[in-house]
Amino acid sequence: MIATRTKDLGQAALWFHALADETRLKIIERLLEGEQCVCDLTEFLQTGQSRLSFHLKTLKDAGLLKDRREGRWIYYSLDDDAISEIGRWLDSFKDKRLKVRPAAPCCD
Amino acid sequence: MIATRTKDLGQAALWFHALADETRLKIIERLLEGEQCVCDLTEFLQTGQSRLSFHLKTLKDAGLLKDRREGRWIYYSLDDDAISEIGRWLDSFKDKRLKVRPAAPCCD
């Protein structure tokens, strides 16, 4: 269904946009090791608090991260559901790759 | 090695940026079916020639597409090498996911 596919593409575009930044990829790479509090990430990334907060929000809004407060600290972690969804989406993409159609001539 | 990893992240960010747009994803989805000439893509996407050309260039610059001229037409296709590279990169990412470290307390 066109509508569904379009919606999927929109969602995928959001995911990819969130991933299209080196700082955010560093965050994710770090979170692969497990949950981290913002203060640790700040130190790890050597960046301003406000800037980090912005990127964390970007990732969270894209559904890639979860956060949880514990006392004054906030811990971020990867959202495993989203990660799997992305994996599934990419697989479905790969599937389409398989059915190659005969070369089309062009423009008519 | 840090330097290498950083370079990889930079490359990945470029890939993801190219993928972070619904129009470009539509192009790729279409190219999964095989090589297409620009005129076909124009019709398929129902968009302006200049705009399409911009997005094709974006994808090509990211190394995701190849093009080839045949007479007055230019055909675009997916660059399989790049696609595999992305796949491998994602797999290496997944691998890191496996070695989960014990939960760190926080900030000291």
Next chain:
DNA sequence: ACAATGTATCAATAAAAATTGATTAGTCAA
């Protein structure tokens, strides 16, 4: 209640990316 700490949010600005229309550059056919 107050001060200190960790983090989000806001407002202003800067930087990057996308859109549009016009122009240019190849290719073909008459």
Next chain:
DNA sequence: TTGACTAATCAATTTTTATTGATACATTGT
């Protein structure tokens, strides 16, 4: 050679994102 056609590129503008510094909010310890 001219004209028609396909597609890239350019310039101007608009839109979107990112950065920075300031401020606000929640939590904790005193």
